[in-house]
Amino acid sequence: MEQQDYLELLSQKFPTISQAASEVINLKSILNLPKGTEHFLTDLHGEYEAFNHVMKNASGVVKRKIYDVLGKTLSRNDINELASLIYYPEDKLHLVKEREANLSDWYEVTIYRLIQVCRDTSSKYTRSKVRKALPPDFAYIIEELLHEDEYRFNKKEYYNKIIDTIVGLDMADDFIISISTVIQRLTIDHLHIIGDVYDRGPGPHFIMDTLIKHHSVDIQWGNHDILWMGAAAGNRSCIANVVRICLRYANMDILEEGYGINLFPLATFAMTAYKDDECSKFKPKMSSSDIVPDSSIDLLAKMHKAIAMIQFKLEHELILNHPDYDMNDRLLLDKINYEEHTINVGGVVYKLNDQTFPTIDPKEPWKLTEEEKSVIDKLRYTFLKSEKLQKHIRFMFAKGSMYLKYNSNLLFHASIPMNSDGTFKKIKLNGVECSGKYLLDNLEQWSREAYFGRENKDNSTDILWYLWCHQDSPLFGKDKMATLERYFIDDKTPHKEHYTPYYTLVNDEKTARMILAEFGLDPKKGHIINGHVPVKTRKGESPIKANGKLLVIDGGFAKAYQSQTGIAGYTLIYNSYGLMLASHEPFESVEKSVNEGMDIHSTLSVVEKVVDRKKISDTDNGQKLKKQIYYLEMLLSAFRTGVIKEKL
Template sequence: MKRLEQRYLERMSDLYPTIAAAATEIINLEAILNLPKGTEHFLTDIHGEYEAFAHVLKNGSGSVRRKIDDVFGNTLTAKDKQELATLVYYPKERMEMVKKTEENMDDWYKINLFRLIELSKRSASKYTRSKVRKALPKDFAYVIEELITEKQVGMDKESYYNKIIATIIRIRRAEEFICAISELIQRLVVDHLHILGDVYDRGPGPHIIMDMLQKYHSVDIQWGNHDVLWMGAAAGQWGCMANVIRICARYGNMDILEDGYGINLLPLATYAMRVYEGDPCECFKLKGTQRPDRAETEMNQKIHKAISIIQFKVEGQIIARNPQFKLEGRNLLHRINWEEGTINLDGTSYRMLDLNFPTVDPEHPYQLTEEEEEIMERLEKAFLGCEKLQSHMRFLLAKGGLYKVYNKNLLYHGCVPLTEDGELKPVTLYGKTYKGQQLYEAVESYVRKGFFALNPSEKLKGKDVMWYIWLHPDSPLFGKDKMATFERYFLAEKETHVEKKNPYYKLLEKEEVVDRILDGFGLLREGTHIINGHVPVKLKNGESPIKCNGKVLVIDGGFSRAYQKETGIAGYTLIYNSYGLLLVAHEPFESKEAAIQKGTDIHSETMIVKRVVERRLVGDTDIGLELRGQVHDLEVLLAAYRNGTLKEKI
């Protein structure tokens, strides 16, 4: 151990070769520990709503507006504050509008430049100069640093600033400068972003959201069930691929696959139009979309039916090769009585709404036709060969996981599988039994194997586990007794559509159950919160996102337009700043154009979940813990220099 310590100190001495260097770094780190903690921003269940997501990202769930209120108080009118906020969100577009009516743009530039500089000063105040310097836009880094850094006593600051501003305006760089400093404010107002799952499905732009996240300065992602479904599709798992295409067809979002990712759907479309010619596909009407083109709608419905039938066949094959999943009860094609037009479920006979299944062989219902097999093989190559999709999935793998513990908060998307009496449920997967944290880590390990394992058998298991995560009753990302896709398409009886939730959802108000979950992840019971999404909180029905006296926060409030009629709002987001936890309830986002033209923001109501007595500092965070470890190691290095164990490298 002493040899290892000696080698470690020698490596450290390469970075800090003298007493002065080590001492300076200790002073620097101690100073950082006493700065206010950075603001964390939590979002979940975005479901492809890229415009609303982009706006919430820009306004930091009201953080920009709160910062404007802090800086300007009563010195600006409510209208001026809103116009300044809109300028921060959409600087280029807002200036284009202002130029149409403003007679003296130089004065407008001057006023707003000074306001933005004051706002950026306050936004930068909780960070070190080094961190702010790294965030500065390259083209204006020096000038912005001069403007937001306090000058020495005795310098005529007002004259100095005025000269810089006047020069920026005179040389016609005001608009570029305003764009740069607005982006800096957005960057500084939120220090770290948490995405608690479900970037994908339902909305039109998950690929656009992924592009934004790849450019974001600091982010982690807890995978949602829809994200893992796309990961499985990107890994070439046929059940996941079929589900992805079916959901895109159902919501009229084939453009995501064709234009967003360049997946060629022509073979599938040609096949569907021929096989289901003359079939109105009434059970496969599109959801949440108004397509004016009748021919396109008809084609989408036929694709919807074709891929659904392929999905039921493929899933039957996955179930057959994984008997340990114990999902035989979800294979339903062989239960159809073709002569009577009924299906038997749990001893009850139900009449089928559609029996036109020309590609299903009653003797071998789960066998794909040669053409279906060829279509799936071509689709697999397309998913595996799409560089943009693979890039997005690599990002999810690098930045994400099934859960995360961050600053005493336990983050995950779905639910911890529980028994009826609130105990952690043991789950068996490929011969081993897990529960709680062990289950999350085992399942995540299989997901990574599905992409990276060299052993073909282990890689296949990993791929199939991604499908398992999507719909298995024991999946921590599903949390229901079944996925009633077949019943919802083909049976009118509502009782067959019911998907019974895991006991987790009815036990969240019981503190002993929540404490048991925290124990299962090795976390302290006091001062720790569980933050998750997955199941929309129906505010209009009186549901609250705050559970168990604030220990649990369920922040899915319907970001997706498809859910907003049920929830009554357009999503919850959470802010954790140095003063405490703030839960923000959003009303629907009208459009980017309305935000620019009318200066309208997403109207939000903020609830204080927890306010701290003393302002939280960096030293109170996980980063603070790491920095204290670095301080300790530097002090050991300093002692080694001073007692002669190590020589300075001068």
């Protein structure tokens, strides 16, 4: 009786005993299906081509499906060709048409093979779920082919005639593209991105476009993501950092073509203010394949230095405005002796490698010139008005969070602020003292308020810059960000950025279990899954730490880190049989995949195998379904006792 109002509402959707009972039968059946496959990726850093391929081949899962289904009847070359077709159907079909003499036969054989692979891929899902994944144009046909046995006597001719007619009506190309997309989709039931979509690589905006289209995804914010979120909110320090990093890696296309950011005012200012400066320390980092004229490199170097100096000034003033951040050790512009060309860092005097600072007033070195103010104001305007950037960042807020609890695992990008004695560090921000889970909950709320309420309060977006680089930021986890030192001091001593105590403590299983308990998870069942710190696989470091309780899966998706890691990224795969880790070799190109059947070579290792195969009933979604069943059974009882009337 206490639930009568709710049950009345529920009866609008299930108006009769038979409809409510049917839904209970359906949901209870679903609970006994194997859990869907989760894929975990982290630190993509703009490497779109590699990311896109890993999404298409499901970190090697698609090819393993082909081996399972057709391995006894196909050669290795045929398997590679079929896999390549599933990954890039449009490109592969164009190539096939050039080399196949009997195209009709090839179509029929290939469609038959694709149906077999798709049938195996879809076998652990309900027909309803598979139906929702099917493209509308071919939904009925694919569903019939998936659920009919081609060897059944009464249906054999029916089955074969469908395939024959698809080819005869010149629909084979569209059908192959559609069913390949279905296979790709069903091999990744849910995708977790554990931070750092942005910076370094050339295609973060393409990655974001892909994620927006994905059927089931969540994102745990990384410090590079929060930097772009701050820039989209209009924070000048974040904007300067974003532009500087793009110029550092010669990624102007991200800004100009990807997001429509106008860099012309910065270029004009840099050519004037730094016309007599070679800016040799600011030449962009480029790969050997990049072809850029010397004149363009000179311009990029000048723009790079110009925005870097604007950044240092903005950050200096931001720190002065926030004594609560306790970052006075990062006030360095006033520690420079502009006559002797030295700088005092931490009580040690170092020689500067640069003597040209045309925009600096030694009396107030953090003050922007009028020209610099104009440049940053114009940049801020275009960041705020970029429709595509704002769309991507709103998606980052909608699907993202500081951390996530999902199927007994705790996902966050970098760290939890801790003291060296193993306790959670208490941090006071916005007048609130907090630590552990409570700290991350507050930081997430303040981040959302900073973006969505940015026009209501001065300096409200500064918290996003804080999360980018503060030593107490869970997204950063180092004692400082030594950007200025790396640019202007050749001595590498002050370049060092030391990790906070979390990174030592969490290697102990006891600490990992304590963190899981802090977030309300069972320490016996749960795992912490992180990125942020590249795992030096080439030196024998393992991503599996704390006796299996901590999984650090940054394997170097970003090319800048692959010399450290020795591989080109990890994918953690969690299916009904347990946890597996796929380590990837570098991706060469789409062209080689299409033309030569080349794939990313991925080595799979078992992290944890379950005794009993996990079902949907064992998942978070299973708990939601059980709750629905509880209320539906209550509704059935209400119908049968006359408390609620059937809507006949």
